[in-house]
C-alpha cells in the first residue's frame with residue numbers, strides 16, 4: 001500500500017464539511033441575518049429564503065455550515081433539516097424525511113401527503129419542536145411533482161400560526177428560474193430574500209483546493225503547481241465568462257484532485273504528477289452529479305447503462321438511435337433478470353434524462369428516412385459513467 005499520498009482521504013469526499021469555507025462569509029452572514037429572529041425567538045416569525053448558484057458553487061456545504069450555527073445559536077431549540085430533492089422528489093418523500101429527521105413517528109404507507117403533513121404539524125406542536133427546513137435542489141421536486149408540492153411545504157410553515165410558527169424554509173436551486181413555476185402567492189412571499197452564489201474564479205478554486213489538500217494530503221504529495229493546473233481547468237476565467245459556462249465548480253475541482261491522488265497512489269508514485277491530473281480530468285464526470293444518478297429509478301439506470309454501453313461501442317459516431325438503445329436495454333434487462341419497460345415509458349425516460357442534462361437528444365437529419373431520435377453523451381467520460389451506473393444498479397438490486 002502506498003502511504004505517500006493521503007493523510008486523511010475523507011477530507012476529499014463530497015460530503016465532507018470543512019472547518020473553513022473561504023469566499024462564502026457574506027452568504028453565511030446573510031443567512032444568519034435573515035433567520036435571526038426565528039433562531040432567537042422561535043415561533044415569532046416565518047422566514048423564507050432562497051439560495052441560488054451554479055453547480056458546485058458551495059450552496060449545500062454553506063447550508064450545512066449554517067445548520068451547525070443554527071443549533072448552537074438557538075441553544076438546541078431550533079433543528080436544521082437538510083433534504084436533498086434530487087433523492088426525494090415527491091412531497092410525501094420530503095415530508096417523511098423531515099418527520100424522521102425530527103424523530104417523529106412516520107407511518108410507512110397508507111397516508112396521503114396531506115395527512116402526513118397534518119400529522120407532522122400536530123406532532124411538532126405537542127413536542128414543542130422548531131426547525132429550519134432546507135430543500136436542496138428544489139427544482140427536482142418542481143419538475144417531478146409540480147408547484148403544488150412546494151405549496152404544501154410552504155404551508156407547513158404557515159399553518160398553525162396561532163400556536164407559533166414551527167418551521168422556516170430555505171430553498172436551494174441552481175437558478176432563480178424555478179420561482180417562475182411557483183404559484184403566484186408563494187413566489188411573491190419568497191420575494192426579496194435571495195442569496196446568490198457566484199461561480200468560483202480560478203484563484204478562488206486554487207485557495208479551496210489548497211485548504212483541502214492541506215487536510216487530506218501529505219505535504220510531499222503535491223505542489224502548488226499541481227493545484228494551479230486543476231484550478232485552470234475548473235475555475236471561471238473572469239475575462240472569458242461566456243466560454244466558461246460550465247465552470248466555477250468546486251466539486252469538479254475537488255473530484256479531479258481526489259482522482260489524481262488516487263492515480264498517484266495506484267501507480268506507487270511519491271507525489272501527484274501532471275500526467276495524473278490529465279488522466280483524472282479525462283475520468284471525472286462534469287455536468288452530471290453522482291446523487292443525480294442515484295436518484296434515477298432502476299429502469300432509468302438500466303436504460304442509461306444501455307446507452308453508455310452502446311455509445312462505447314460506436315466509435316465512428318457520437319450518436320446512437322433510440323432503437324439501438326432499446327435493443328441494448330432489452331439485453332441488459334435480461335442480464336439483470338428484469339422485465340423490460342415498454343417503448344413509451346422508455347421514451348419518457350429519455351426525455352427526462354435529457355431535460356436534466358444527463359443525455360443530449362436530437363432528431364434525425366434531413367437526408368435520413370423517417371424521424372428518429374438520436375442520443376448522445378458528449379461531455380462525460382463514458383467509462384466512468386458506466387462504472388458509476390453499474391455499481392448503482394447492483395446496489396439497487398441488493399447485490
Ligand SMILES: Nc1ncnc2c1ncn2[C@@H]1O[C@H](COP(=O)(O)OP(=O)(O)OP(=O)(O)O)[C@@H](O)[C@H]1O
Pocket residue numbers: 013014015016017018020021022023024053054055056057058059060061062137173174208250251254289
Ligand atoms: N468555499 C468553499 N470552501 C471549501 N469547499 C467548498 C467551498 N465551496 C464548495 N466547496 C466544496 O465543493 C463541493 C461542492 O459544493 P456544494 O455541494 O456545496 O455545491 P452546490 O452549490 O450545492 O452544488 P449543486 O448545485 O450541484 O448541488 C463540496 O465538496 C464542497 O465541500
